[in-house]
Amino acid sequence: MKRRDALKAILGVFTTPYILQASQRRLQLFGWRRDAHSLQSFIKRHQYPFISQQDADIRGTGKxxxxxxxxxxxxxxxxxxxxxxQGAPDCVSHASALAVDLLNAVQIITRREPYRWVAPTATEPIYGGSRVEIGHYTDGDGSTGHWAAEWLASYGVLLRKRYPGYDFSEYSADLALKLGQEGCPDSLEPVAKLHPVKKTAICTSYEQLCDCIYNGYPVMVCSDVGFGNGHCRRDREGFLRRRAWPWPHAMVFGAYDDEYKRPGALCFNSWGCFDEQTEILTDQGWKLFKDLDQTEKVASLNKNHELEYQSPTCYHRYQFNGHLWHHKSRDIDFAVTPNHKLYYSARGSNDWKFARADELHKCVKFKKNAKNTNKDVKWHYVGGVKVDMDLWLEFLGYWLSEGHAIKKQAYFKGAKNGKQRVVGVSQLKKESRKKMW
Known part of the structure; x- marks a missing residue:
């Protein structure tokens, strides 16, 4: 897509440096960094850094x-x-890329600019470029909204496609972290500069947000304000309450409704979800996602494919209006939103990686096991009886697949009051019965 002129528009950055006080508690890093000093420097370097200094033509039009x-x-x-x-602390780049895509789509569809849609904006170069080339920051993770805005204006964007030496056709959290330390590849910077966002400005009010969105300009929100409590339940009108604890995150406002009795804006997040009928393994056993109560640790795989139980950093619950991606087989059954990343491998391969559910083809397999790090157990005790563990596990295999346990009338020696609990395994084949006996 020719973006030299398509992106000559305002990309609003909604920030709250003058309203929110920095928290003294340690924040969970969702990807947005508070850097008041560099923000003040950003403001001083630009002649008109605020929307209020540039919005004479659109002021009040969205009310x-x-x-x-x-x-x-x-x-x-x-x-x-x-x-x-997102799969890394790179929410700023996801918010920025989505904002650029929204802006570009509006100019193609609404303003009928003579361009065509080619591919979404790649997030990894924005993450690396905003941190390294603009912020000169390589410690820790995360970025800031004004770094991203300056990267988009001074450099520009790359698409989700292959470039010489780099493949951005699919999102890669590992590549995002790599570029977060190295910056955008030098060889691709001239390509990015062909497609800049010409203007960025800071949005500081709901009224300005309405004006921007009504005129086709998405607004990023970069702050430590989070929404929802507990399971993040929405109220009957679809709103989430502000959280009591900080949530350093970047998102995008891409829609609003100021006609309704309760005005509000629609915020696009960068997380995916499972449905309420899907279970997750926890240290308290299998639980439905909807039944998680924040007291459990959930099963995960480390880089060596070993099982670990970790405490979730946050719980989210929200309404989803769309088609879920449902996979059902003999071993697994789950439904996720189309943007949810799944750990998969092509059939016949052990090259495991992440991809969005809606980007997977049919010939894939999902990880259903973990590397066993437990010590070998020789004996098992049942009612005080010492049983070889291999034999016990073999019996359990028979019983779990073909067995039963009932209380029935019994006529054998030892049965109390003529009744006894009976454990049985049904086998029609004679050779199987002999093997078990």
Missing amino acids: GKKAYLHLALERATGRAFVPHN
Whole structure:
């Protein structure tokens, strides 16, 4: 896509440096960094850093109206809108990339610019470029909204496609972390500069947000304000309450409704989810996702494919209006949002990696086991009786697949009151019965 002129528009950055006080508690790093010093430097370097200094032509135009920029994105791409799903502390790059895609789609569909949709914006170069080239930051993780805005304006964007030496066609959290230390590849910087976002500005009010979105300009929100408590339940009108504890994160406002009795804006996040009928393994046993109560640790795989139980950093629950990606086989059965990343390998391969559910083809397999790190156990005790563990496990295999346990009338010696509990395994084949006996 020719973006030299397509992106000559305002990309709003909604930030709250003058409202929120820095928390003294240690924050969970979701990917946004608070850096008041560099923000002040950003403001001083720009002649008109605020929307209020640039919005004379659009001021007040969004009041009492509504707009949904993601509908333009659906028309441009020809597919249902699916939010991003980050796999690293790179939320700023996901918010930035989605904002650019929304902006570009509006100019193609609404303003009928003579361009065509080619591919989404790649997040990894934004993450690396904003941190290294702009922020000169390589310690820890995360980025800031103003670093990303300056990267988009001073450099630009790359697409989800192959470039010489680099493949951005699929999102890679590992590549994002790598570029977060090295920056955007030098060889690709001239390519990115062909497609800049010409103007960025800081949005500081709901009224400005309405004006921006109504006129086709998405607004990033970069702050430590989170939404939802407990399981993040929405109220009957679809709103989430503000959290009591900080949530350092970047998201995108891409729609708003100022006509309704309760005005509000739609915030696009960068996380995916399972449905309420899918279970997850915890240190308290299998639980439905909807039944998680924040007291458990959940099963995960470390880099060596060993089983570990970890405490989730956050719980999220929200309404989803769309088609879920459902996979059912003899071994697994789950449903996820299309943007949820799954750990998979091609059949016949042991090259395991992550990909969005809606980008997987049919010939894949999912990881269903973990490397056994437990010590070998020789004996098992049942009612005080010492049993060889291998024999016990073999019996359990028979019983779990073909066995039963009932209380029935008994006529053998030792039965109390003529009744006894009976454990049995049904086998029709004679050779199987002999082997078991």
